[in-house]
Amino acid sequence: MAFHRNTTISVVLSAASLGLSAYVYFTAPAFDFRLIASIASLLAFGATMSEFEKYASKYQLLGIFLSMLTLGISLDHRLPAIPFITIAMLLAYGSFKKYFRKWFSESDFLWLDPVLVIASIACYAYGNIHYGCGWKGWALPALPLIVNAVFATKDFIFTSGSLKYMKGKKQNVEVGKNAPNFSLPDKDGNTISLIDYKDKQHVLLIFIRNDWCPSCRIKLRTYEQHRHKFNEKNVQLLTVSPSVKDAVDKDMTTNLGININVIYDEKQEVAKSFGVQLPTDVVGEKYNPRLPLPASFLIDKNGIVRYTSKPDRIGEFLDPTTIFPVLEKLN
Numbered sequence: 001m002a003f004h005r006n007t008t009i010s011v012v013l014s015a016a017s018l019g020l021s022a023y024v025y026f027t028a029p030a031f032d033f034r035l036i037a038s039i040a041s042l043l044a045f046g047a048t049m050s051e052f053e054k055y056a057s058k059y060q061l062l063g064i065f066l067s068m069l070t071l072g073i074s075l076d077h078r079l080p081a082i083p084f085i086t087i088a089m090l091l092a093y094g095s096f097k098k099y100f101r102k103w104f105s106e107s108d109f110l111w112l113d114p115v116l117v118i119a120s121i122a123c124y125a126y127g128n129i130h131y132g133c134g135w136k137g138w139a140l141p142a143l144p145l146i147v148n149a150v151f152a153t154k155d156f157i158f159t160s161g162s163l164k165y166m167k168g169k170k171q172n173v174e175v176g177k178n179a180p181n182f183s184l185p186d187k188d189g190n191t192i193s194l195i196d197y198k199d200k201q202h203v204l205l206i207f208i209r210n211d212w213c214p215s216c217r218i219k220l221r222t223y224e225q226h227r228h229k230f231n232e233k234n235v236q237l238l239t240v241s242p243s244v245k246d247a248v249d250k251d252m253t254t255n256l257g258i259n260i261n262v263i264y265d266e267k268q269e270v271a272k273s274f275g276v277q278l279p280t281d282v283v284g285e286k287y288n289p290r291l292p293l294p295a296s297f298l299i300d301k302n303g304i305v306r307y308t309s310k311p312d313r314i315g316e317f318l319d320p321t322t323i324f325p326v327l328e329k330l331n
Contacts, residue, residue: 004055006047007063013044014066021074034074038140041071045144056214057221068093068144075137076127084127085141091120092148110159113152120145162278162293173274175308179299180273184240184263192238192263198303202235202330204323205297206260207276210243216294220260226320233330235298240265242291268292298323300330 020037023029048063072086094116124145128137173179183193197203206223208216223230223237230237239262271277271292278293298307307326 004051004057004059006051007055007059010044010047010063010067013040013047014063014070017041017044017070017074021070025078035136037074038071038136041067041074042140042143045071049147053214053217056217065093071141071144075133075140077131077133081131082127084123084130085133085137088120088123088127089141089144091116091123092145094120110156110163113156117149117152120148165278166293173297173305173308175305177305178303179297179305180270181303182265182270182273184265184270186261186263192261194299194303197236197301199301202233202301202306203299204230204235204237205274205299206237206239207271207274207292207295207297208239208241209291209294210241213294219294223320224260229320229324229327233327234301235327235330237261238263240270240292242266242268242271265292296320296323298326306330 017037017040020033020040024033024037044067045064048060048067052060052064068089069086072083072089075085076083094112124141127133131137179194181194183191186192194203204223206219208219210216220239227237237260239260241262242265265271268277274295274297276293276295278291296307296309297305300306306329307323309322
C-alpha cells in the first residue's frame, strides 16, 4: 500500500484530540484543552479529505470517521448530557455508506442520504441551542457538515436522475448478444481492439467516470484484489476512461496499487455503443459533464456478452463477486 502521508497525519491528530478531550474530561484541569483538541480534529479532517479523491481507500474512510468523531467529543458537554454534536458528526459520516460496497450499492437506500443530512444538521443546531456551546460549537463542526451536505446532495441528484433515466430502458448491449467492436489507445500509445482477443482471451470492460472519481478508484482496487479469479479464467481486464490520455493522472494505477490496462475513450463513442453514456439533460451539465455511467461488461473470447452490471443498481459494478457465477461457466 502506498504511504498515505496526510491520512497518517490525520489519524495522529485525531488520536491527540481524543487524548486531550479525555484529559480534560477525567482531570478537569485549570486550562481547557478542548479548543486545541477541536482544532486538531478539524485539521485531521482536512488532511484526510486532501487525499480522499487520490486514494479513496478504507484508510481514508477511517481517517474521516476518527476526525469527525473526535471533533464531536471535543465539543460536547460531559455525560449524562446527550452528545448532540457527536451524534451530528456520526450521522453526517453515515452518508459515506456508499463506500461500504459489501452492503450498499450507490442506489440502495438512496433516500437515506438526505435524511442523514437533515438529521445531522438538526442535531448540530439543537445541541448548540440547548447546551449553549458558544461560537466553537457553531463554527468548528460547520466545515465537515457542509462538505458532507454538498457531496451527499450532488450524489443524490446524480444517482436519482440516472435511475429515472435508466428505468425501463434496455441496454445497448445485452447478455447473450455480440459486443460491439472497438479500437482505443492505451497509456503507452498502443491501439487496443476487442477483436484482438477473439479466440484468445475473455475480456472484462470496466467503465469509469474519471481518474478523480472516488467510487471508480474503489472499484478498480476491488477488482485488482480479485485478479487471481480473473487470471484463472483467462480474463483480460480493461479500464475504459473518458479522459484525454495526456491529462490523466498517470500515477493513478501506481497510487491504487493496481495493474489494469487503461484505454481512453475521449469521444465516448465506445461508452455510447455500450449504452453507458448519459446525456447531460438527465441531471444537468453541472452534475453530469458528459461522463459515462460506471459499469462492467464481461465478454467471452467469442465476442458474446456474458455479464453486465445492472443499470438500475448503480454501484453494483463495484462488487466483482456478482460476476463470479458467470465467470465459473467460462471455458
